[in-house]
Amino acid sequence: MARSGRSIDWGFPRWRGYEAGREAQNVRLCDRVGCEEVGDCPAPKSPNSPERWYFCQKHAAEYNKGWDYFAGLDAEEAAARAADEQRENSGYRESAHYGWTGSGDGSRSRDEINALDALDLEYDVDFATIKKAWRTKAKEVHPDVKPGDDAAAKEFHKLQLAYEVLRAAEERRQWAGPAGE
Incomplete structure (x- = not known):
């Protein structure tokens, strides 16, 4: 009679001994x-x-x-290193609009941090505080309040861009929902 080539490790229950594969893990x-x-x-x-x-x-x-x-690093070397890293991670950056990218630990992107710096805010503030600070600062340098002042117009434009970055990030977070959904 021919001997079967089938192992004893098939079906339920497993016919091998329970001691198999129980070595200590490093x-x-x-x-x-x-x-x-x-x-x-x-x-x-x-x-x-x-x-x-x-x-x-x-x-x-x-x-x-x-x-x-x-x-x-001086400012030029730091900018070159940051540009190199952004170039290497371009696929990750392009996929950011899908909402599944990011560190997942609640940290903010470099653009968000720069926008918060422009508004003189801490990095862990909520969006209501961001909106309030933006309105307060924008009212001070608005072109209607200071007509003909180029410095005020540039500052208003900077504040406007910072708010747009933070608003878009907040919308992405709300769209993605809480972690794990």
Whole structure:
């Protein structure tokens, strides 16, 4: 009689022993002294270094809090590096209008941060505060209030653009709904 080539690992219940595949998993712990959490977030030990620390999420956030990616660069070099990164991530940037892009942690884009800086606001303000600050500042430099003043007209245009960026971002957030929907 011919022996069947079928393994014993088919159907229900599984006919193999439960001990199969139960070896211990290697888990890297957080590199922060005294932390017993899983260290699954790599962070560079120094700029342009291949060596990495491995932190838990809490300590990675603490480590990266003061990180300045453009530290030590003059304005021209920083602009060139930012342009290089935008060029490399153009597909991601093009897909932003679909609403599924973004970091997912509630952070704002660079354009939103620049717009908030133009309005002299903190980065975590709600849209009602943004609208109020925009109206207050726009009334001060409106061309009807200061006719013929080119500096006021430029400032009004800057405030108008900042508000449009923030309004569009708020509409995208409302359209996307809460996280997970």
